Amino acid sequence: MKKMSSLILFCLFAISFLPAFAGEIPVGIYGTLTGTDTDVNGMSYGPRDYLTYVNEKFGGVMGHKYVPILLDGKNQIPEEVKVFKRLVDVDNVVVVNGWSTGGTKALRDQINTLVKVPFQGQSLIKDVLDPEKYPFIFLLGPTYEDQVIIGMNWAKQKGAKTFAFLHADVEYGRGPVRNAIEEKIPEKLNLKVLADIEYPGASPDLTSYLLRINELNPDYVYIQDSVNNTLKILRDAAKVGVPASKFISNCYNFSHLITETAGKDAEGFKALQINADWGEDIPIMKEIKEFGKTHKIAKEDTYYVKGWVQGKIIHETVSRVLKSTGGKIPEISEFRQRVRDEWVKLDKFDTGGGTPPLSYKNNQGHSMARILEIKGGKYVPISDWIKND
């Protein structure tokens, strides 16, 4: 028993002296690889693949290779907190590419005060966009609230007088709608909100909620949710006779899964676009296709393109830091701070057509979106790029 105890003790102390690696740039990425929201998880594979592409095509940056670490946050706050801790404490990542609204809000104090690591999440909620309070959190595009305003403005121009909101019972659903209502955005646009309808996010059937929509008959309904629940909404709307043309949704519903799965039930459905679609004739697609010749691309959709853009931003900021240090990798806290400082200096950064040029002066890359409508099974632009001022 004494020998056993001594062996255990030795092992525990041996772990204490494992060396960390040197000369590599670890980048942390977590997303919903399993669970809800997997329909849009191309945004997590995109940055990982871009950094791999940089390693293979350019040998990394100034001789240092990226080590992208992709973990599964399962779209659950406790899991995201756990993987975040692992990425920053064990893997010593320079940047974190995060995911959910709830997770980002839960971690915002850690990100900005305890750990101080540049964080680029997929959440676009306004609550985490504050360069003063949260200087380390960056958003790629227009916030959900910006998108609500753009959607409502468009509806107003089309002569709408009444509106309704439809969302799940999670922070991603409630938060932006709550913010829009608290800021009296419908009143400012002279639109009457007939209902703010909330459904259980995991519910397989939403017919009763669509019956309510049918009964209220608003001119337009804004869906603050993503592809997997929107598919249920469109399916059940068709059952009860609510046309898809009544629905406008955020950027996480610009997906070919909707046209392929919902078919004619999706005709007239509108979604916002904040980045390029898969397959457009733009430089960024050429890079992706080059990468695709030797690697399997996990998701061929607009979200993967968005993720690729996010990988470009990470590479650009890290490159700038290493150029300023002559190729020497700084100590991790300093590295994170300098990456953050370079991030806010990005001005009209060209993403190869993936997005409008990005300027992060206010920690937000751009605030433009355009509205697409499904016509003949395809997403067709029905507005110009609109900026929410």
Added chain:
Amino acid sequence: MTGILPYKRWALPVICLFVFLCFPFSLSSYTKYILFLVNMTAIGVVGASGLNILTGYTGLISMGQAAFMGVGAYTVAILSTRIGLPFWINLPAAGIVTTIVGIIAGTPSLRLKGFYLAMATLSAQFLLEYLFKNWQGLTQGVQGIFITPPQIFGLHMNDDRVFYFIVVPLALLSVIGSRNLFRTNVGRSFIAIRDRDIAAGLIGINVLRYKLYSFAISSFYAGVAGGLWAYYMTIINPEAFQITTSIDYIAMIIVGGMGTFLGPVFGSIFVVLLPEAIQRTMEILQPILQIDYTFVAFKQIVFGFFIVVFLIFEPKGLAEIVSRLCERLRHGLERR
């Protein structure tokens, strides 16, 4: 010299105490993350010990352990943010409030058994989840409540090291407490109810009253576990207390060994660490396997597989396996 143990008996406890005190100060980059895992395991031990009392020792199935933990977590969150009470009041208060909720939830279930009892506790789980999400005035709904962690000697309580020195002794206390409980009349009554509730009633045990005691004690443990979780994570959100977490706790006591006082310890270690071990293994194998979807799903498959294996081949759980191993080691050493 009577009353003093031979020095050989002191060796192991002293070594364990030494490791317990020194480990958090080791210099490895892995230390902080390992501390995080140890802390989460310790919280699991507290919660699982409570469930073990109810299910393992009293034979009452509960599908609502996560919801009761949520009650404890929200109690701590509300008392610390709205009233500003210190943690040494909030933590016991979390246990007491959860005990009251547990008694209220348990009372209608007293005459139910087996499947019907499981359904009744499941309804408590869903009801409490609904309240967490929708009672905005109290819980702030899905937005959750942020807690500023209290300071202990100038350090925040949710610092991994500080929390380690709080939660590990509490976990140890919870295990010792449940072990000692079953040396008392109350504990033996629980066991009698589990084994033969009708016979227990016939020999004079008030079955309904003792079932209620079991719910109360189990809920107290769950409330304290929830309170600890609240102080550590600092964000309380309904997502953390869903049915999947209740199932994790049931898995802990099945795999660890139902009705054994060390079962919650082994079960908690298993449930917290196995996904980590699989994750790390798959990270090493993933470049070779080159299949992302398999990589991600493999964790769930292995986890489920192990639970089924334990149910079929070792229903007494890890506690029994460890007990047999220790027995063989002891005999091996004695032969020398």
